[in-house]
Amino acid sequence: MEILILVLSFVILIGIGMPIAWSIGLSGLLTIFMTMPALPAVTTVAQRMATGLDSFALLAIPFFVFAGQIMNRGGIAKRLIDFAKSIVGALPGGLAHVNIVAAMLFGAISGSAAAAASAIGGFMTNRMEKEGYSREFSAAVNITSSTTGLVIPPSNILIVYSLASGGASIAALFLAGYIPGIITGLMLMAVAMVWARRKGFPTSPRATLREIWISFVRAFPSLLLLVVVIGGIVAGIFTATEASAVAVLYCLVLAFFYKEVKTKDLPGIILSSVGTTAIVTLLIATSISMSWVMSYENIPQQITDLLLGISDNKFVILFIINLLLLFVGIFMDMTPAVLIFTPIFLPVVTKLGLHPVHFGIIMVMNLCIGVCTPPVGSVLFIGVGVAQTTIQRVIKPLLPLFVAMLVALMLTTYIPAISMWLPRAFGY
Numbered sequence: 001m002e003i004l005i006l007v008l009s010f011v012i013l014i015g016i017g018m019p020i021a022w023s024i025g026l027s028g029l030l031t032i033f034m035t036m037p038a039l040p041a042v043t044t045v046a047q048r049m050a051t052g053l054d055s056f057a058l059l060a061i062p063f064f065v066f067a068g069q070i071m072n073r074g075g076i077a078k079r080l081i082d083f084a085k086s087i088v089g090a091l092p093g094g095l096a097h098v099n100i101v102a103a104m105l106f107g108a109i110s111g112s113a114a115a116a117a118s119a120i121g122g123f124m125t126n127r128m129e130k131e132g133y134s135r136e137f138s139a140a141v142n143i144t145s146s147t148t149g150l151v152i153p154p155s156n157i158l159i160v161y162s163l164a165s166g167g168a169s170i171a172a173l174f175l176a177g178y179i180p181g182i183i184t185g186l187m188l189m190a191v192a193m194v195w196a197r198r199k200g201f202p203t204s205p206r207a208t209l210r211e212i213w214i215s216f217v218r219a220f221p222s223l224l225l226l227v228v229v230i231g232g233i234v235a236g237i238f239t240a241t242e243a244s245a246v247a248v249l250y251c252l253v254l255a256f257f258y259k260e261v262k263t264k265d266l267p268g269i270i271l272s273s274v275g276t277t278a279i280v281t282l283l284i285a286t287s288i289s290m291s292w293v294m295s296y297e298n299i300p301q302q303i304t305d306l307l308l309g310i311s312d313n314k315f316v317i318l319f320i321i322n323l324l325l326l327f328v329g330i331f332m333d334m335t336p337a338v339l340i341f342t343p344i345f346l347p348v349v350t351k352l353g354l355h356p357v358h359f360g361i362i363m364v365m366n367l368c369i370g371v372c373t374p375p376v377g378s379v380l381f382i383g384v385g386v387a388q389t390t391i392q393r394v395i396k397p398l399l400p401l402f403v404a405m406l407v408a409l410m411l412t413t414y415i416p417a418i419s420m421w422l423p424r425a426f427g428y
Helices: 002-015 020-032 038-053 057-073 076-088 094-110 113-130 135-150 156-164 170-199 209-234 240-258 263-296 299-310 314-331 334-351 356-370 378-387 391-414 417-425
Strands: none
Touching: 002 020, 002 263, 002 299, 020 038, 020 263, 020 334, 038 263, 057 113, 057 156, 057 240, 057 263, 076 094, 076 113, 076 209, 094 113, 094 135, 094 170, 094 209, 113 135, 113 378, 135 170, 135 356, 135 378, 135 391, 156 170, 156 263, 156 334, 156 356, 170 209, 170 240, 170 356, 170 391, 170 417, 209 240, 263 299, 263 334, 299 314, 299 334, 314 334, 314 356, 314 391, 334 356, 356 391, 356 417, 378 391, 391 417
């Protein structure tokens, strides 16, 4: 009965247009009313929201958001685009590959798909249109490639998963994201190449070694952030939270060095970062309260028993979980989805012998597809807005790119070494 009330109330609240954070919080509260008096129920849920946010690891999120906002205005995107063009611009569909590689690099540095979609899309859409690419194809490439930054570290959503999983190593999760993220990018590039050949899109002239070197030198300070942040975490010099503060300091120095951010711009950047952080924090708080309600009502154990009752075959269960997560991603933002469904599915997969780090990458890759789909796909709306087109027109070029993302997901799901090789190589 409790699980029925939880699902129905959540669906109804979303259906009438209530914001996702309030829908999550209220549906959890309505569910706990079934087994607890009103006053203790409200007090307990409020306490769980407050104590759930009392986490040192979560402090990394506002810092990484702030770093991403600085990068979005600091001229980093243009340098990364020039570097990507010198490497892959001569391939069939050259500017599409430039878009993908630049989005992978910018998304990895900023840790934000939204920042990558707006920054790279803002530069690339008009440039691609001038060379004969349709705005719809440009938007589709930009939308899907921007999500690779959610898998390639540093990634805020992997930090959230670490919290939801009960302590999966953030360093191990960061290392685990590299190969799956790169494979996803390569799959998108393969689709872009086929599409470009069919449509006869132009290629850029092959860059000389000197041009590649010059573009690399210009982009090197930005690329060095990845080495500083991830290298520092893996080497044990600082934690992920401390790394986020280092990232902010580095980005500030870089932005002032490039002379594209001035002191007068900082209040606006800080306010934008605070607004984004507030939204994410409210989602985290209400999602944590719903996770506690589900645990109190023994819902995860019921779902575990149900799934294991269907089959004890690991491949079948993983396929079912992938389908469920793909469906969830269509209707729910990544942060609440990770916080709510990790406690539900993690006990199932660990019983089947799956490593929590491996499952974290699978979950994030699933939900990356969700942020590219209507009705709540945040990256989809940003990409469409930047390209000044419509969702209806973008859907057709998006479909083959979705297939590429699904192939990368299936490979990562059923070949554990893809995500686990690097963490094990570093002793995690």
